[in-house]
Amino acid sequence: SGDGYQAWLGFHRIAPGELYDQYAVYNRITVTEKDDIVRTAISELSRGIASILGNEPEVAESGVGVPCIAIGTFGSNPIVDRTFGNDTRSAVGPEGFAIKSDKDNRCIAIGASSGSGILYGVFHLLRLMSTGATIDKLDLVENPVNMLRMINQWDNIDGSIERGYAGKSIFYANNRITGDLERVRDYARLLASSGINAISINNVNVHKYESMLLTQEYLPDVAKFAAIFRSYGIKLFLSINYASPLEIGGLSTADPLDPAVREWWRGKAAEVYAAIPDFGGFLVKADSENRPGPFTYDRDHADGSNMLAEALKPYGGIVIWRCFVYNCKQDWRDRTTDRARAAYDHFKLLDGRFMDNVILQVKNGPMDFQVREPVSPLIGAMEATNQMIEFQITQEYTGQQRHLCYLIPQWKEVLDFETYAKGEGSSIKRIVDGSLYGNRFSGFAAVSNIGNDANWTGHLLAQANLYGYGRLAWNPELAAEGIAEEWIRQTFGGNEKLVRTILGMLMESWSIYESYTAPLGVGWMVNPDHHYGPNVDGYEYSKWGTYHFADCYGIGVDRTQASGTGYAAQYRGANYDRYESVESCPDELLLFFHHVPYAHVLHSGKTVIQHIYDTHFEGAERAEQLKAKWDSLTGSMDEGLHKQVASRLAEQAEHAKEWRDMINTYFYRKSGIADQLGRKIY
Ligand code: GCU
Secondary structure, three states, rough: OOOOOOHHHOOOOOOOOOHHHHHHOEEEOOOOOOOOOHHHHHHHHHHHHHHHHHHOOOOEOOOOOEEEEEEEEEEOOHHHHHHHOOHHHHHOOOOOOOEEOOOOOOOOEEEEEOOHHHHHHHHHHHHHHHOOOOOOOOOOEEEOOOOEEEEEEEEEOOOOOOOOOOOOOOOOOOOOOOOOHHHHHHHHHHHHHOOEEEOOOOOOOOOOHHHHHOOOOOOHHHHHHHHHOOOOOOEEEEOOOHHHHHHHOOOOOOOOOOOHHHHHHHHHHHOOOOHHOOEEEEEEOOOOOOOHHHOOOOOHHHHHHHHHHHHHHHOOOEEEEOOOOOOOOOOOOOOOHHHHHHHHHHHHHHHHOOOOOOOEEOOOOOOOOOOHHHHHHOOOOOOOOOEEEEEEOOOOOOOOOOOOOHHHHHHHHHHHHOOEEEOOOHHHHHHOOOOOOOOOOOEEEOOOOOOOOOOOOHHHHHHHHHHHHHHHHHHHOHHHHHHHHHHHHHHHHEEEOHHHHHHHHHHHHHHHHHHOOOOOOOOOEOOOOOOEOOOOOOOOOOOOOOOOOOOOOOOOOOOOOOOOOHHHHOOOOOEEEEEEEOOOOOOHHHHHHHOEEOOOOOOOOOEHHHHHHHHHHHHHHHHHHHHHHHHHHOOOOOHHHHHHHHHHHHHHHHHHHHHHHHHHHHHHHHOOOOOOOOOOOO
């Protein structure tokens, strides 16, 4: 129905016809296992098929000779075992699966080596059915490319969500854990169906009450969440307060080299694992944006993370340590300190000092999830250290789920980026999947975009970012278009005009958003604190290290080695050369790396100032067209869904004009250079 709650798991009924007849054969599920995850898989498969076909399949232990979908781990179900030979079995990894159709016996087998594999196989089959694929000739093996496919909730225990744009937390209210476990279960379904296998359930900024999640007062409730996620193959992690020994432990220090502190964490780990035996581990934001950390005790981040890693090690737990560490009390007059350099400068020299159950989590860019940033040079720069990448699904700087911004194309660019870390063939995706350096742990993390709004993400079309993140974490080779199309068909059904229209809208949305906001990679022209809406100088004289240096002659940050902050030198070989030189620097990042006059001519042939005017006028027009495109779909989908998106797109179109006029006016006044086309500037 029209609220969007079912998201991509709505499973539209298919009309009578050839496809219906092909699917309808499989109205029986055979399975012999009964453990938690397999039971989840059975119920998901039954539920999905029931809604696609209109009647619930029968579930039976055996089914030789009758049409069926047979599911099981290898060695447990005769049909599965008969279907898959040794070659296939050995090709299926711990979380992978094989699916094969046997047309003659009218049977589809899903085999795996674990319950999670079966669940992923079931969701895969349902995805095929709900996108109208042929299923009687299947023969495939799938394994996730990344080991950790994690979601970070930035939920606070008072029910608010840091950078949340879709309502309140589904996990907490009033400093307690929610009683509405059904909604948490429905979230687990969404996550597992897209391939997610790990979640941290509280904000990385851990304050008084959140620190107490590690205590007996809260652990039994945390264990309830863990049980729900476990049944969907998802491991639970907690963000912890580095100063916990002080805050909840009654110690007088949190010094990582102090024996009493180490002992305290060992005891804490034992307590947590007693409550949650398969607990994933800790996520840590330390010495960052006023959060406590090892620097207080003159220790470094290897000391800090290793102490925690040692405590978790006996239980197989891991420490995910964030690299978002920079000086957030900078003086804007100081032009030598460069926030973009910070993560690399802090961590690079610690390479080799981290225990093997520590993973460094690095944001995709050096600043903070702007609409356009270069790729973080820290990723791949630490050969002897586990690393994972952090994306932001929640649209903090990309329109806050009031503007449409499909982020998968942005993430694809990051993942495909060639770092030259070990010569050619050292793309970001090969670093974070662990294959380049043979890391023990690696993968993806991303900040969730959900809340308790009926449709989960505020903007219905922002569901595509959550779905797409999971799919990309499973396989970074998937195309942004392909992921979008899957999502559209599952969410709205298969009307071709509708699919093409929404696909086009999603695929151009990042470029549209970029065009009417901050130009040429400079970023940050937003209102301080909440970060919504234009404010060119909002951060220009602040302490956050986020400047554009616009004056009457030009704009941009000189980050070259030759005359600037030297940030460009954190890149290797050809990347360094490309960014260091104003001639070869790509247009879209020009102002990130260089300070240039307004009359500087881009590769596109336009001057910087004319580029600003043109993109802002065009961007606002294109936002207007998004609205018109959506309007053309009236009547081809549920009215409620149509309406909610229409109202967001109307708001976006209006707000894009505000962006256009503020940015254009600001630069016209600064530069005194008129628009060549004489359009209205205020
Ligand atoms: C950004 C964001 C903060 C967040 C921080 C982080 O700065 O605005 O709200 O806490 O990132 O990633 O830790």
